[in-house]
Amino acid sequence: MREAAEQSAGSLPALAMAGYAASLAHEISQPLATILTHADAALRWIDRPHPDVGEAVSGLKQIRASARRAAGIVASLRALARQAPPALVPVRIEDVVADALQLVAGEADARRIAIVDRLAAARGAVLVDPVQIRQVLINLVTNAIHAIGERASSDGRVTIETSPLDGAIRIAVSDNGCGMEADVLARIFEPFFTTKSCGMGVGLAICRSIIEAHGARLEAISVRGEGSTFSFALLRAPEA
Numbered sequence: 591m592r593e594a595a596e597q598s599a600g601s602l603p604a605l606a607m608a609g610y611a612a613s614l615a616h617e618i619s620q621p622l623a624t625i626l627t628h629a630d631a632a633l634r635w636i637d638r639p640h641p642d643v644g645e646a647v648s649g650l651k652q653i654r655a656s657a658r659r660a661a662g663i664v665a666s667l668r669a670l671a672r673q674a675p676p677a678l679v680p681v682r683i684e685d686v687v688a689d690a691l692q693l694v695a696g697e698a699d700a701r702r703i704a705i706v707d708r709l710a711a712a713r714g715a716v717l718v719d720p721v722q723i724r725q726v727l728i729n730l731v732t733n734a735i736h737a738i739g740e741r742a743s744s745d746g747r748v749t750i751e752t753s754p755l756d757g758a759i760r761i762a763v764s765d766n767g768c769g770m771e772a773d774v775l776a777r778i779f780e781p782f783f784t785t786k787s788c789g790m791g792v793g794l795a796i797c798r799s800i801i802e803a804h805g806a807r808l809e810a811i812s813v814r815g816e817g818s819t820f821s822f823a824l825l826r827a828p829e830a
């Protein structure tokens with residue numbers, strides 16, 4: 591774990607940067623192409639002896655939606671790029687989990703999804719950036735809630751569990767949602783990969799980069815139709 595922490599302490603590796611740049615270019619070129627097509631069409635609807643304002647307005651609405659999409663992509667890229675190196679402090683893992691769960695409880699309740707925390711097996715101080723780890727937990731639980739929403743069953747459940755792991759505490763977030771096929775699972779950490787109509791596809795890319803900056807790995811296992819588990823280990827804080 592320590593070796594990984596040293597590797598990721600600097601900037602992103604050149605290969606990862608090239609990958610981000612390529613997917614960013616791809617993602618932004620789609621709404622830009624839509625904007626151009628609709629701008630040309632809207633101009634044609636207006637620039638004629640009997641302008642069709644209705645058609646022009648509908649083109650302008652498409653342009654607005656695409657511009658919003660492009661702005662959203664830029665905003666999420668900023669979130670990825672802005673990620674500061676973790677400010678490591680000793681905090682109790684159960685406090686970080688409680689903070690995160692408080693922020694997602696509303697959405698879970700609204701969808702009648704139970705959130706179960708099983709932290710008894712490993713509690714205590716870990717050395718982390720609590721704001722970043724809270725963000726990871728929020729993203730993972732939010733994805734879990736969405737995955738359960740995809741399954742239309744009434745027994746939706748997200749479990750957050752800790753277990754001891756040789757100088758560290760392993761945290762696992764599991765759901766009994768829709769699960770994933772292997773081809774989806776293979777791509778989930780790619781920036782901008784999403785299967786959701788309103789998703790940006792950056793949540794897990796951010797989670798992975800935060801966990802790697804903490805010197806660990808974010809792992810995912812999933813079975814289509816049964817559910818998924820995301821897990822990572824955090825170093826225990828040295829005894830005071």
Ligand SMILES: Nc1ncnc2c1ncn2[C@@H]1O[C@H](COP(=O)(O)OP(=O)(O)OP(=O)(O)O)[C@@H](O)[C@H]1O
Pocket residue numbers: 729733734737765767768769770774778779783784785786788789790791792793794795817818
């Ligand atoms: N718990 C899960 N169960 C099933 N599929 C999941 C789960 N978590 C992630 N995925 C899949 O991985 C994809 C990428 O997740 P990620 O969080 O990066 O993006 P997103 O949720 O689509 O959008 P956002 O940027 O808003 O988070 C999702 O679109 C979904 O297909």
Ligand SMILES: [Mg+2]
Pocket residue numbers: 729732733792793794
């Ligand atoms: Mg997400």
